[in-house]
Amino acid sequence: MALAKFTPDGILDACAEEVLANGGDVRIADIASRLGAPTGSIYHRFGSRQELLVRLWLRSVGRFHVDYLAAGDQDDPERALLAMAECVVAFSRDHQLDAVAMTLYRHSRLVLTAPESCREDVENINVGIHDRLAVLAERRYEHTTERHRFLVRLAAAESPYGLVRPYLWNSVPASLPEVVVASSRAILALGD
Amino acid sequence: MALAKFTPDGILDACAEEVLANGGDVRIADIASRLGAPTGSIYHRFGSRQELLVRLWLRSVGRFHVDYLAAGDQDDPERALLAMAECVVAFSRDHQLDAVAMTLYRHSRLVLTAPESCREDVENINVGIHDRLAVLAERRYEHTTERHRFLVRLAAAESPYGLVRPYLWNSVPASLPEVVVASSRAILALGD
DNA sequence: GGCATACTAGAATATTGATTCTAGAACCTG
DNA sequence: CAGGTTCTAGAATCAATATTCTAGTATGCC
Known part of the structure; x- marks a missing residue:
């Protein structure tokens, strides 16, 4: 198992920061760049943008x-x-x-x-x-x-x-x- | 001057109904169909979706x-x-x-x-x-x-x-x- | 009536941004 | 170490929908 560089909680944290900064219309690309991650890593953890937001x-x-x-x-x-x-x-x-x-x-x-x-x-x-x-x-x-x-x-x-x-x-x-x-x-x- | 079939207020009304029904993520096409109007008529009155919502x-x-x-x-x-x-x-x-x-x-x-x-x-x-x-x-x-x-x-x-x-x-x-x-x-x- | 204007109509286009895909690296297990 | 799995990476694709465009129609004015 490779070491997890971007954990679910880490992604949720970045998502939360994005929500605070820019309101509810969060873009996956923004979360990714805030985290220094590729968008793929986010989809590796969460099935969809919707799900990510609801999980948060x-x-x-x-x-x-x-x-x-x-x-x-x-x-x-x-x-x-x-x-x-x-x-x-x-x-x-x-x-x-x-x-x-x-x-x-x-x-x-x-x-x-x-x-x-x-x-x-x-x-x-x-x-x-x-x-x-x-x-x-x-x-x-x-x-x-x-x-x-x-x-x-x-x-x-x-x-x-x-x-x-x-x-x-x-x-x-x-x-x-x-x-x-x-x-x-x-x-x-x-x-x- | 042609008679106005779709007035700004009428469009805002339809938009408000849409907001009540489906939350803040209103689509122009939905407003238009609720009104029986083409999308063009909405843009004839409002410069953009953003503006329409803010006007509402x-x-x-x-x-x-x-x-x-x-x-x-x-x-x-x-x-x-x-x-x-x-x-x-x-x-x-x-x-x-x-x-x-x-x-x-x-x-x-x-x-x-x-x-x-x-x-x-x-x-x-x-x-x-x-x-x-x-x-x-x-x-x-x-x-x-x-x-x-x-x-x-x-x-x-x-x-x-x-x-x-x-x-x-x-x-x-x-x-x-x-x-x-x-x-x-x-x-x-x-x-x- | 003929022109100009304001509007309807809806198809065509453009854009935005979500989602998917392929490749490759890291690590763990046996 | 070989094989399998999990994850990173980021480019390519796809979908949704906002916006623009061209044409057509009605109305009022001269």
Whole structure:
């Protein structure tokens, strides 16, 4: 087995840099030249441009989920949810390449358009998170309803993500965590 | 002068439908066939695909701004800002095509990449809003600082937009306005 | 009516960039 | 070391689609 000069992760890294630099319309040739590789080496690892991009998205989302679940791993459900909200901001600040890569697709659309080889991973990527949020909703509220689960999703995920999103391509303001927590707390309070 | 069978607005409409249906990668041929027009008629109105898409974005953002400014046109600054926040949701619910078209670009990037013929419009499109928010920040807070302006922008624009964004492609939940107001109110309160 | 203009029509062309192919080098196994 | 496998290399091919071109048609104006 020859030594691998261009690994899948290395290629994904270059791809991420390209996405940050030039937006979603990444060219294979650009990734290759950024890496000093021939285009053939990229196709040796990934079946198509589509697949490469989806793999990048999956890797970034997966990395985020590690931090996200860790942040929410504490007893008090309110604290856990607010920590998760803050984690969205912290991750975005500390992992810009991944954060930007995550903007490449929306999950709900990707489920329909991902290449066959990634379909299953795309379909499953959110289940752990979804379950965890459901559990936290149960613990945070008595007589948990659909509305409570909705509020939890907004407070712990959609609101914080919406708040950092505009800053992903530059730098995240230092006071954003504070804002995110205030917003999420207020949203959770609507369920009381 | 021959009667215009395919007007610029009609073409933009078809383009918007295409964006909603198939995401940002719109093909000229698809717009044309949706319209029952030859591709030539599209190029008769727009210099390039790029320009067409940017014009669509500009039209949608402009339409939104009309509603947005109207919503904020009231004396009490807190009320005005919260009304603007709600307006983001209402507009997204009532004008799905425009709301989705607005996701085609980020302003800060478009400023750099827009075709020459649109550059100026892109550069200017936000100035009215920017000024208005600055004025409202002055009125809402005593001794207004940069931080206050930051909070105002988050409360009236970025937070509500971030909260509806995930729902743009389907339907906007009925309880979202309530959530948006709670969030924005909490954010504004951070400046007191 | 006859000319000029604005538009429709859609085929022909050009371009861009993804993908494939062939060759060769590096390494591992037995 | 011979054979097999994995990988690099980069040129050649292919496909998709944006754009251009030429012709034809309707309309308004003088």
